[in-house]
Amino acid sequence: MQPVFNTAPPDGRSRVIIENVTPEVDGGTFAVKRVRGAHKAFMEFVDAFEEGSVDRPSLLVGIADADSPERRSALEELVRRTRPQARIEVETTLGAVVGTHAGPGAVGFFWFDEA
Numbered sequence: 001m002q003p004v005f006n007t008a009p010p011d012g013r014s015r016v017i018i019e020n021v022t023p024e025v026d027g028g029t030f031a032v033k034r035v036r037g038a039h040k041a042f043m044e045f046v047d048a049f050e051e052g053s054v055d056r057p058s059l060l061v062g063i064a065d066a067d068s069p070e071r072r073s074a075l076e077e078l079v080r081r082t083r084p085q086a087r088i089e090v091e092t093t094l095g096a097v098v099g100t101h102a103g104p105g106a107v108g109f110f111w112f113d114e115a
Contacts, residue, residue, distance in 0.1 A: 045109055046078060055083045058115040062090030064108040066098070071107045086111070 035044055053059055061079050065072040072091070079086055094106060 042074065045075065046082070049078065049109070049111065050082055053083060053086070053111050053113065055085050056113070056115065057085050057087065059083055059086035059111060059113050060089045061086050061111045062092075062108070063088065064090070064092045064094045066094040066102060066106040067104045068107055071105065075107060075109050 033044065035041060061083075063072055063075045063079075076088060076091075079088055094102065094108060098106070098108070
């Protein structure tokens, strides 16, 4: 699984932090990459999703947001456009802990291939 979080800090700048959850690292998370700017952040989503997944029905996707329906819609469109066979299994709101830490406008984007 490759979770990706895009956070909007209070100063209005966008940044993306890609965190990879792997059992080889004792189940912990670590930052793989950080970028700034809304356009760069979205392009990181595109690149990570296209490079880290294959279009097939076993590809499951989840999207979560913190008061950001337009960003959620953009990610839904990304999935439909680049991986039309994938299933968006989870669409939800980020919980209080992550939402408070990341702030309004944050989105979570993750996928897992059952194959």
